[in-house]
Amino acid sequence: MRAIAVEPGGGEPAIVEKPKPEPGPGEPLVRTLRVGVDGTDREVIEGHHGEAPDGEDHLVLGHEAVGVVEDANGTDLEAGTVVVPTVRRPPDGETAYFERGEPDMAPDGEYVERGIVGAHGFMAEYFTSPAEYLVTIPGELAHLGFLVEPISITEKALEHARASRSAFEWEPESALVLGNGSLGLITLAMFEGTPGYDRTYCLGRRDRPDPTIAFIEKLGSTYIDSRETPVPEIPETYEAVDFVYEATGYARHAFETIEALAPNGVGALLGVPDDRAFEIDGGTLHREFVLHNKALVGSVNSNRGHFEAAVETLAALPEWVTDELVTGVFDLESVGRAFAGDDTTIKTAIEFGDV
């Protein structure tokens, strides 16, 4: 079968021939339908994040997949069921974090991530996975199933952010998304469906006309150009916000988030930056943190519960939202275009089989 693999840090992804996987006990064989492309794939390609499985020189990419069960192999799933795989797997048998359903909280060394760290991903015509890591989705969502994983990332971040404010009555009215990449825009669309977020903002650095700015404004949200209004000036120019969702990987934004928050607000950090030293007014930021009861919560990966919540969220998104978010679905031969992208690209996926 054909798969898309990369030597991390060693060049562009390419089509490789791999044997069709043999499912082990408890593992259905899944025929891949579509696999999304995201910033993490680009970090893996560039060698900034992730690694090939032990003893191998290449990594099959892909962690945002949807497929259809071809052979249930004695599991509770049925052939023809549409499924989305979760991403983390235990490296050697079960570990405590997997047993309690919280692989997303496992520390380094206690997990591998398919398509990212130490395990091949889903960009192949077939994949296998223990049935417990396959989340069933309605057949009519099959063409959009590759959005379940990124939505689940936000479900987790929102859950952890809300938890951090659960010791008091927190009624957020405003939210700011830092970053107009696909994850930022999906999250912004999710806020539009969440009670309480009356006013939302999305920060980017693009000139009009631009499809992401058009998307932001069609949602009824406000676009903030970071070249005109740096993050620390947002409270004065717009308003101090109750919730910040950082999806840029730009480290300055992680700390500027403290200044953008209203009292009792929380910032969820999701970007994965490289090393970068810079000066901060640490005294002011520290004082802001304390005197106004602010919080910052880092969030990585997601668990089965977040995937299940994401399926509901995806089903509730207006059709125009997913139509405009997904700017390209490419067949295997056009893999280069799926990864390339330009200013008209929001979210792309690769199609491995007929939906």
Add this chain to the structure above:
Amino acid sequence: MRAIAVEPGGGEPAIVEKPKPEPGPGEPLVRTLRVGVDGTDREVIEGHHGEAPDGEDHLVLGHEAVGVVEDANGTDLEAGTVVVPTVRRPPDGETAYFERGEPDMAPDGEYVERGIVGAHGFMAEYFTSPAEYLVTIPGELAHLGFLVEPISITEKALEHARASRSAFEWEPESALVLGNGSLGLITLAMFEGTPGYDRTYCLGRRDRPDPTIAFIEKLGSTYIDSRETPVPEIPETYEAVDFVYEATGYARHAFETIEALAPNGVGALLGVPDDRAFEIDGGTLHREFVLHNKALVGSVNSNRGHFEAAVETLAALPEWVTDELVTGVFDLESVGRAFAGDDTTIKTAIEFGDV
């Protein structure tokens, strides 16, 4: 009656003569027993924090008080009951945060703080307060009642920190207190009575012999000298910890906390630093935050529920702990000594009336 007042930023506190307060409707008259001295008082004296009531040039100090009801004035309290007052009051009638019992979450302008910001404190022979802001404590704790307020500060910080980790199964085993001032040491003693914190550490910068180091070690905790082991080196030299409690007001520590935390850990920030710019390796810190699901929570003030929890905590502290924490109780004429302090001082209080 006599009171201890200061012109914020204008010199040392002094004894002043004030009229005995006239209780309004719903306000008992309380005869003051003891009032604790803490770092916030020093910040107010130096003019870094707080302000006198509108239209006045001086502020009566004191926010860590215990007293005895002298005249219940028709309220549900009884004469002779020992009470501890909470600190925040609504500036003009009730506000939403006070109505819901969360004045500690009120933003600037929606509260005054007795003895700190905009309202006279409790360092006077008598004070009045609406009964709803007086927390009853057992008579046998009267001599230590001034510790209820600082303990309540930690109760709140611990509640908010635990809340931030409530979206998953969090079982902290280790805790690090940054700062060996009185609040840090009280908190360290509280950890010794909390299930789960098997290993605790306390950071300071003192030479032996020193009463705070002796106290730390008598608790069974480990003293870390920050001159030998800076915070970022604690994981390698000792261990990465599940919980950090920052009570130094040293802004670098707020950000170094991220490095000291184990995966899934949380840092509670309580210090109130001045402005101070410095360089950080922001990329590494941001990445640590995200990839290891870390959190930072700022916490200020406390509400009635935290005071009530603090009364229980105080009652459960071993006698030697409070004996060694309270290094001096001074009468009104020795007010200078109560505020002075040296390396043998941990916690002092001023006695206004016989306990």
